Amino acid sequence: MKKPAIAIIQARTSSNRLPGKVLKPLAGMPMIWHIYQRAASCRLVDKVVVATSKEKTDDALADFCEKNEMNVFRGDLDNVLSRFLDILEKNHYAYLVRVTGDCPLIWPAFIDEQLTALAKFDGDVTWMKESHPCLEGQGTHSARSLFYIGKKTASKENLEHVGSRYFAEHPNEFRIVELIVPIAGIIKKYRLTVDEEKDYQLIKTLYENLYDGKPIDFLKAIKWLDHHQDVALLNEEVVHKKLNIELEEKRNQWVREPKAGVHEWKP
Secondary structure, three states, rough: OOOOEEEEEEEEOOOOOOOOOOEEEEEEEEHHHHHHHHHHHOOOEEEEEEEOOHHHHHHHHHHHHHHHHOEEEOOOOOHHHHHHHHHHHHHOEEEEEEEEEEOOOHHHHHHHHHHHHHHHHOOOEEEEEOOOOOOEEEEEHHHHHHHHHHOOOHHHHHHHHHOOOHHHHHHHHHOOEEEEEEOOOOOOOOOOOOOHHHHHHHHHHHHHHHOOOOOHHHHHHHHHOOOOHHOOOOOOOOOOOHHHHHHHHHHHHHHHHOEEEEEEOOO
């Protein structure tokens, strides 16, 4: 039976803060390879696609994907939303996982639970009362919500960030499902996104110590960082982009929005 979701990994090598980061090695393989393997291990994800650009700067990334039998799609560099919509038009799935190419420790179980919550209430997007930095870069949406945003806005910001601002500013236009994560006390506020060299050094050290040929267990990684604070705090001074902070503040206001349902994760 076909699984309900497709995972789309947005990636490019022309990052401003850390160029070429998606191809930087972690335990002998590029970061993008590890992200792909983690996404493919989700129970409810049927297909994984790396969505990159047609620019020459991304030739090496596309070549690596093709040589390693990883699905890859090439589209507009700046209009990332169009890459997603083109993939969704060619692949008919009710839901998608938007994975960013700078998060090499996405949590398959968490992604599956988000997809379960959306399917349970015919939702468009999941939301939690508390934000967790280490759970970034792995959001789930209904395919219809992305097509809707594609018709409603053509702002440069929404095209580049896959409608993130539109979602944040128009929650009343979507079916929001609240996700309650009972293990929130275990999930610390570690920064597991790779934007700068210090971020990479943290993840690189973690992979050198924990990777054994199969995807690192997420909770095991958190526990390891708990016991190696010298590594966990390597990137404590690295800050998010201004846009990410602003959008997070807007999503915090969703607490007042009506919900299509509330789903409690019982791992």
